[in-house]
Amino acid sequence: MIIINGKKVAAEIREELKKKINNLKLEGKTVPGLVAILVGDNPASDSYVRGKSKACEEISMITKTERLSSDISEKDLLELIQKYNSDKIFNGILVQLPLPKHISEGKVIETILPAKDVDGFHPISVGNLVIGNDTFLPCTPAGIQELLVKYNIPIKGKHVVVVGRSNIVGKPISNILLQKKENANAIVTICHSAAKDISYFSKQADILIAAIGQPNFVKREMVKDGVVVIDVGINRLKDETHPKGYRIVGDVDFDEVSKKASFITPVPGGVGPMTIAMLLKNTFKAYLIQN
Numbered sequence: 001m002i003i004i005n006g007k008k009v010a011a012e013i014r015e016e017l018k019k020k021i022n023n024l025k026l027e028g029k030t031v032p033g034l035v036a037i038l039v040g041d042n043p044a045s046d047s048y049v050r051g052k053s054k055a056c057e058e059i060s061m062i063t064k065t066e067r068l069s070s071d072i073s074e075k076d077l078l079e080l081i082q083k084y085n086s087d088k089i090f091n092g093i094l095v096q097l098p099l100p101k102h103i104s105e106g107k108v109i110e111t112i113l114p115a116k117d118v119d120g121f122h123p124i125s126v127g128n129l130v131i132g133n134d135t136f137l138p139c140t141p142a143g144i145q146e147l148l149v150k151y152n153i154p155i156k157g158k159h160v161v162v163v164g165r166s167n168i169v170g171k172p173i174s175n176i177l178l179q180k181k182e183n184a185n186a187i188v189t190i191c192h193s194a195a196k197d198i199s200y201f202s203k204q205a206d207i208l209i210a211a212i213g214q215p216n217f218v219k220r221e222m223v224k225d226g227v228v229v230i231d232v233g234i235n236r237l238k239d240e241t242h243p244k245g246y247r248i249v250g251d252v253d254f255d256e257v258s259k260k261a262s263f264i265t266p267v268p269g270g271v272g273p274m275t276i277a278m279l280l281k282n283t284f285k286a287y288l289i290q291n
């Protein structure tokens, strides 16, 4: 059994980008910029956004975080996005989700210029992904594909079972791995909360992608021997023995399932760090498109 080291792969990607940005600086060119917009004070969102801005700084990318009060109006938020759409410094715009209930996520995402849509959430980006055109791939799914490729895990013709149908992970990873392309071409099954028996599906997986949002949901008896397990879950479990008062666990019962798996991602240190690395990569791509 091999534990997939997302932390290491992500560090390598950041290092490559750092070199590219250094070269731009040596050539006297501008460098890529990313603006993150955070509405409200959700602790998980705050932690993600801080992680993103730290990663940008480490590779000398320009970064700015707009921290907005949870009672900002939808109109004011849309106007701020429009301001960044026409800004020359920031090539990528990221609005951290979820948003407060009075703001339409759909409207917000559709206001972001597709050329700056480094999250790959705009309907134009999603449509291009489904059709198989070159586009910005959503960061977590792109990171999953990158991990499979880096570990030489065959994808073509394999049965990938995705548990979860979110717009951020389940739907896009299914579409990415389904494409008749290199590093894809899988047989993909998507299952979700309406399935009477998730086990029926998960047991058939050569590659199981768990994006459910429930701690330790996938148990030993739910997978076959030799399965490749990608755990996308980031769940906070109360734990007074930890300095922060909680610990992070995935959607997969790692101790049990790792005994049957051929490859498995840990939580933390698996998919999580890849999301930020792919965001930086998308921002670099946006910079190249815009320049």
Ligand code: GUN
Residues within 6 Å of the ligand: 094, 095, 096, 097, 098, 119, 139, 140, 168, 275
């Ligand atoms: N919320 C959870 N994951 C993400 C992500 O990848 N991007 C954004 N913008 N919000 C998120």
